[in-house]
Amino acid sequence: MTEPAAQWLELSLVVDGELAEAVAEVLSRYAPGGVAVESTGIRDKTEGEGVPKGPLRVAAYLPVDHRLSEVRRQIEEALGHLSAIRPLPTVRTRWIR
Numbered sequence: 638m639t640e641p642a643a644q645w646l647e648l649s650l651v652v653d654g655e656l657a658e659a660v661a662e663v664l665s666r667y668a669p670g671g672v673a674v675e676s677t678g679i680r681d682k683t684e685g686e687g688v689p690k691g692p693l694r695v696a697a698y699l700p701v702d703h704r705l706s707e708v709r710r711q712i713e714e715a716l717g718h719l720s721a722i723r724p725l726p727t728v729r730t731r732w733i734r
Contacts, residue, residue, distance in 0.1 A: 643732035668697035
């Protein structure tokens with residue numbers, strides 16, 4: 638039996654808190670389901686929830702369809718404009734079934 642083709646492409650960047658909001662705004666323009674922002678670490682707290690610390694991972698999920706190449710180009714262009722203000726890390730990609 639063959640494996641099913643990927644249905645989504647995950648694009649993610651690990652950035653500091655200042656950049657996370659700007660990167661999330663850019664990615665949300667192209668991701669139909671919005672974006673996810675996750676802490677890369679949790680500081681222990683004696684009472685209640687842990688407190689986020691460290692860089693944040695901002696991820697968007699794009700459907701794999703006939704528009705994917707064009708959407709990726711538009712995202713690269715938009716992130717390029719943002720990186721002119723402040724350098725960004727390389728975008729990581731992962732295919733999801």
